[in-house]
Structures are given as C-alpha cells and as structure tokens.
Amino acid sequence: MTAKKQLLHKEDFIPHLAFDSVIFGFNGKKLKILILEYRNTGLFALPGGFVRRDENLDEAVKNGVMERTGLTDIYLEQFQTFGEANRADPEPMKQILEMNGLDLASHQWLLERFISVAYYALINFEKVVPKPDHLSDGIDWYALDELPPLMMDHQTIIEKALETLRENLERKLLGTNLLPEKFTMKELQEVYEAIYGAPLNRSGFQRKMLSSNTLVRHEKRFSGNAHKAPYLYSFRPDKVMQPMD
C-alpha cells in the first residue's frame, strides 16, 4: 500500500467553517443543479469547500465555483448560513477520506463540526464543463425533481436556495444569468416557469416584460420551423443587478 496522502492541511484553513454552493443551470427544459459524487462511496453532495485563513469568504466561494464550472464571472449570492450543531455525521466524511487514500490523523479536523455558509450560483448551462474536485470522481447535472439522496443537510440547503431564487427572480432580473446573451420571449418565460414550477400566461408575461423597460429587442431568429419567427432580446445591462453588492 502506498503512503497516505495529505491533501487539505488543517493549518491553511479556518477551522469549523465551510461553504456549499447550489449551482443552477437551465437546459432549455428544466432547472438543474450540479451535484458531486464521491469516489466509491455512493455519496452525493453539493460542491463546497473551505476558507483559507487570509481569504475573503466571498473569494473562497467564487474560486470554488470557478473550479467546478470552468467559468469566471459567475452570478453568486449568499443566502443562508447553516449552523446546527448536529448537521453533520462524521461517518460519511470518514468514508470519503478513506476511499481517497488520505491519512485520517492529519485530516481529523474534517470530521469535526462545521458551520456552512451557503451560496447559490446562476450559470449559462451551455458554457459549463463541470469538473469534479479532488475527493470526487463525478459531477453531474440533476433536475430538481430527480436529485439523488444527499449528504448531511444538503437537501434542505437546496430547498432554501430555490426559495430565495424565487423571491429574487423578478426583483433582481436573475433570468439573465441562466440564459445566453440573446434569447426569445418564450425562452425567458420557460426559465421563469422552471423556477416557479408553474405555467405562466403567455400574453401577460410578454406584456409585463416589455413594459418593464429592461429588454432590448434585436433581430428575429429564424428557426426553420413553420411559424412566425420570434424576436431575440437581451437584458439592458444597466438594469441587471450585479452579484454581491
């Protein structure tokens, strides 16, 4: 057997503090989330990480999400900190360390209690090439209604993320971040419907969007189908709320 590796040095990180990220993408039909699968354990979890001793919390999360998605410039929003004393069972983490051939003694700190600051991210589905982290061998998109059983309180974290996303959708024009630069009114409506989980009235939706003075109309898009071609739109950049301000 090879010597056990050390990967996460205790002295580099703030102890007992972690972050988790709920990374939303929209594939044209459904709202999806990136989920990690840990090597040989059958354990699924949200992408997360730890905060270096001299690193801003926001930066740590930004870096973590960048590494998983390959994207810079990501819409990221902190939504809640989870601090129940018993939110983590150390057993699964122990399994993960063992399966990765890591030295248990020097990674003991990972089995202790963690307070986790949770963020959600909105990304353009088409641009992402998901990449597993050091401890996992799989990362994949899962629809909200087809999630695997998740570690710890990650199911709760996702539910809270979705709740916050719904509350902020219109106020912060979050639709932008889930769509390509230019999109049709129908595509925009489908994003809204995927997030709300309910159909919206086509006419009313169009009227509200147009009257909100947040869209710029561009050329039509000819899809090759036998019907009237829709206009393309983009969001007025000055109307879109920036992340983390």
Place this chain on the structure above:
Amino acid sequence: MTAKKQLLHKEDFIPHLAFDSVIFGFNGKKLKILILEYRNTGLFALPGGFVRRDENLDEAVKNGVMERTGLTDIYLEQFQTFGEANRADPEPMKQILEMNGLDLASHQWLLERFISVAYYALINFEKVVPKPDHLSDGIDWYALDELPPLMMDHQTIIEKALETLRENLERKLLGTNLLPEKFTMKELQEVYEAIYGAPLNRSGFQRKMLSSNTLVRHEKRFSGNAHKAPYLYSFRPDKVMQPMD
C-alpha cells in the same frame, strides 16, 4: 494590581466564529437599535457573542439577545454572514480587553479574524430592560439617524439589516413584533413609515390592511382626546410568519 481575570475561555467556543444582532424597537415615533458601549473606551458596537462548541448557531444568538433584552420569545432572523478577511482591526478589541482588566494572553484568540453571522431581532420596545454584557457598561437605544460611530463593519451590518427588514416587512407581517398585542391602525401605519422612512397614504394603508384579511378588530380605544376613537386590532396569529422556519 489584581490578578488578570479570564472571562471567555478559548476552548469553550468555536474559533473565528461570532454573531452580531441588530435589535430593532419602535418607541412610537422612531425605529431604534440597541447599541453597546464598551467600558472606558468610547467604543460602540452591536450586541454580539460567540458560539459554544456544542451549541446550535440559532440558539447561541437567541440566548445572546435574551440576555441583552430580558425577553424570551423574540422574533429573530438571520440575514447575512460577513466574512471579509480584513473586517476587524484587532486594536479596539485589545483596548476593550485591557479596560476590562482581562488577561491578554489567554484572550489572544479574540484578536484573530472572525466571521460573523448577523441576525436582526424585532422586539416590543415597552417590554425591554436592556442589560450590558460583561465587557460593556452601557447599552442604549439609538435612532437610525443618530447612531454613534461603530466598531468594525457594524454600520454596514445595520444598513443590510434595515434593507432586509424593508424587503420582508409586508411579506412576513413583521409589524406585529414591534407593537404591543393590540394596536390602532395609526400605530401600525407609523411602524411602516418608520421602517420605510417615508409617509404612507392613510386611506390606502387602511384599505390594504383591512382587505389583507390578517387583522382582527377589537374594541375601541378611548384616549380621552376630543375626536373619534380608533378601533384596536391584532394580527391573526395564523397569518404571522414565525421566526427561523
């Protein structure tokens, strides 16, 4: 000189983790906040504290706010975690420790970086008897536009708290928590105006509140003044959102 005391034992608490509370009260005219003044330092700060190693985060905050206000059953809501690497300057904390005659070596951990989870509380102004904590000799109500200069990023924390309170005011019927059990329509309107910082239309406010089906009308209140007596109202308990769920 007496031997230096030890008050906060490092081993009892989660390191690098704190909480701060923005405790709102309404005195009938203005929205106010509880601010601590540290002994002989001229330093002002939000009431806060640390989390014991086996204690739920929410519980730690609840206990902290209970100690400052003397109230149980407080409306508390977590709204943001502040994790900038440089949010704290260790000097003021050093001063506070010295002025309290505390042993610097054993309290060294208090001078390190802290991530702070911020909560706001809404309380019935009349019922509170504010009590300073161990390190401070003063605690007082300050109107939002008359705050003293505050330590660290506490001014930012207050602004964010107010922003969140405004966003949640109607959706979560937060007005209840700042008023006595029974109140007049005018008093309710004054709470809203204090939070929004802007006057509201009397007739429209009344109509909206009554049509929202969230108020119960009780007997009139005769104030002894020469005009029509207003009805008293209370919120329908089943309509009021509970804290922390």
Place this chain on the structure above:
DNA sequence: GTATTATTGTAACACTTTGTAACAATAGAA
C-alpha cells in the same frame, strides 16, 4: 344642550395593473 375640533372609518372616483381571450401576422410545409 349645542357648537366646535381633531381624528377616524368608509365611500367615491379616476387611473393603473392584471387575467383572459381574441385576432392578425408570418415562416415554412403540404
């Protein structure tokens, strides 16, 4: 008693927003 004053509850009106259905325009296929 009666008049007076300040405040409250409610109605009235215009105006805006929203829900819903309808209709004309149009890109491609038959």
Place this chain on the structure above:
DNA sequence: TTCTATTGTTACAAAGTGTTACAATAATAC
C-alpha cells in the same frame, strides 16, 4: 395557394391603487 404552428398585439373585463371627499364621533367650550 392553402395550411399549421407560433408570435406580437390589441381588446375588454376584473382587480388593485392613489386621491379626495364626507359622514361619524369623542371630548371640550360655551
């Protein structure tokens, strides 16, 4: 040329909002 699916826009009713007006009324002054 006709047909089909989808889109942009209009029309109309219903609901909601901003504003003004007015009647009701609790205490005081006379």
